[in-house]
Amino acid sequence: MQAFEAVQQYFNKAADQLDMADxxxxxxxxxxxxxxxxxxxxxxxxxxxxxxxxxxQHNSARGPMKGGLRFHHEVDLDEVRALASxxxxxxxxxxxxxxxAKGGIAIRPREFSRVELERVTRKFIDAIHDVIGPDSDIPAxxxxxxxxxxxxxxxxxxxxxxxxxxxVTGKPxxxxxxxGREEATGRGVGILTLKLLxxxxxxxxxxxxxxxxxxxxxxxxxxxxxxxxxxxxxxSDVSGAYYDEAGxxxxxxIRYSNLHERSLKGYEGxxxxxxxxxxxxxxxxxxxxxxxxxxxxxxxxQVKAPIIIEAANSPVTPAADAILDEKGVHVLPxxxxxxxxxxxxxxxxxxxxxxxxxxxxxxxxxxxxxxxxAFESTWELASQHKVSLRTAAFxxxxxxxxxxxxxxxxx
Ligand SMILES: NC(=O)c1ccc[n+]([C@@H]2O[C@H](COP(=O)([O-])OP(=O)(O)OC[C@H]3O[C@@H](n4cnc5c(N)ncnc54)[C@H](O)[C@@H]3O)[C@@H](O)[C@H]2O)c1
Numbered sequence: 001m002q003a004f005e006a007v008q009q010y011f012n013k014a015a016d017q018l019d020m021a022d023x024x025x026x027x028x029x030x031x032x033x034x035x036x037x038x039x040x041x042x043x044x045x046x047x048x049x050x051x052x053x054x055x056x057q058h059n060s061a062r063g064p065m066k067g068g069l070r071f072h073h074e075v076d077l078d079e080v081r082a083l084a085s086x087x088x089x090x091x092x093x094x095x096x097x098x099x100x101a102k103g104g105i106a107i108r109p110r111e112f113s114r115v116e117l118e119r120v121t122r123k124f125i126d127a128i129h130d131v132i133g134p135d136s137d138i139p140a141x142x143x144x145x146x147x148x149x150x151x152x153x154x155x156x157x158x159x160x161x162x163x164x165x166x167x168v169t170g171k172p173x174x175x176x177x178x179x180g181r182e183e184a185t186g187r188g189v190g191i192l193t194l195k196l197l198x199x200x201x202x203x204x205x206x207x208x209x210x211x212x213x214x215x216x217x218x219x220x221x222x223x224x225x226x227x228x229x230x231x232x233x234x235x236s237d238v239s240g241a242y243y244d245e246a247g248x249x250x251x252x253x254i255r256y257s258n259l260h261e262r263s264l265k266g267y268e269g270x271x272x273x274x275x276x277x278x279x280x281x282x283x284x285x286x287x288x289x290x291x292x293x294x295x296x297x298x299x300x301x302q303v304k305a306p307i308i309i310e311a312a313n314s315p316v317t318p319a320a321d322a323i324l325d326e327k328g329v330h331v332l333p334x335x336x337x338x339x340x341x342x343x344x345x346x347x348x349x350x351x352x353x354x355x356x357x358x359x360x361x362x363x364x365x366x367x368x369x370x371x372x373x374a375f376e377s378t379w380e381l382a383s384q385h386k387v388s389l390r391t392a393a394f395x396x397x398x399x400x401x402x403x404x405x406x407x408x409x410x411x
Pocket of ligand 1: 143213216312
């Protein structure tokens with residue numbers, strides 16, 4: 001199934017619950033603008049290469065559009081379009097004053113030097129600078145891009161429009177970035193996991209947890225939950241999964257990963273299992289925090305965890321979602337589970353507009369407040385309508401966007 005089609009399916013399920021008119025569904029599903037540009041640069045060896053860059057601005061009814069910029073060879077318009085719409089619902093679920101956007105360049109970033117990537121980034125901004133801006137569309141890091149890329153964007157945008165750090169978020173802390181941005185998505189995953197456990201009457205202390213992916217999101221989620229006295233029994237990365245029934249020493253694993261170029265390869269503190277086996281472990285909470293589509297109709301029936309927290313984007317396919325729903329598994333959907341990242345980005349943008357740096361404590365406190373509110377509203381809707389947390393989160397998001405469209409007027 002195409003990515004946009006999958007999101008549309010979730011959207012329609014929620015819209016049915018809300019009894020939403022077809023005309024409003026069309027308004028909400030139609031992206032405001034889709035930009036496709038040529039990005040031609042000179043390589044270090046003097047050859048010329050051409051790439052395609054995309055920016056999809058999905059909906060601006062609730063504010064400037066916000067979303068990552070992905071550098072990945074499989075980037076295509078359908079995927080960017082789906083991710084842009086997810087950003088619209090995600091920002092609405094956590095009730096921050098943004099709409100959704102997403103961008104990408106179809107490129108294999110690891111095959112390029114730092115200088116070449118800088119050229120690619122600047123060339124892309126040359127092509128789209130007129131349609132982005134702190135009040136219209138604010139990019140952020142995503143797969144394959146990072147804080148340095150954001151610094152180049154800020155600089156290149158400034159050449160056309162003057163200095164304005166709020167044009168992009170996820171910048172280095174030394175250059176108008178936010179303290180705590182790096183941990184925010186994983187920390188948010190942890191905060192929301194505790195909320196969900198509490199709601200279903202389960203004590204987080206000693207609760208068993210498996211986390212797939214030990215990057216920015218998985219690492220911080222595992223760390224936060226370990227600090228909350230949960231028992232993280234499995235972690236993984238592209239090199240494999242590492243399991244210890246008695247609970248892993250997460251700080252030890254983090255130190256190991258930091259000393260080995262952010263890889264767990266060769267980690268000896270645990271039994272080596274496969275990433276597929278990790279997904280089927282008999283644990284209380286499963287947190288897929290690496291790739292999309294890892295829980296599909298092929299393995300959904302074998303998943304034993306009664307709680308799944310979608311830390312990655314779309315780790316559960318729609319077909320698997322139906323199977324899990326049938327089994328009574330609580331799936332906390334990506335548009336809520338990983339919204340800590342965009343929430344912290346919003347704090348960065350506010351900080352940039354105020355020219356006033358927030359403390360880490362303030363960032364953490366506000367993150368907790370925003371995510372807790374979003375969780376409680378979603379839980380309430382799910383209970384009221386007797387629907388899954390995913391449908392409830394979509395209902396909450398699309399309802400808020402529809403309201404803004406109606407209040408603002410469509411013509
Ligand atoms: N970073 C954020 O703020 C943020 C926000 C929202 C959503 N997400 C989503 O969360 C996911 C993880 O993001 P991240 O920032 O942690 O990425 P990252 O690149 O920092 O880490 C990815 C991790 O996944 C592992 N991985 C890669 N391929 C794998 C495979 N085949 N099997 C198992 N593990 C594999 C990598 O080894 C690494 O440990 C992505 O889906 C991303 O889109 C991230």
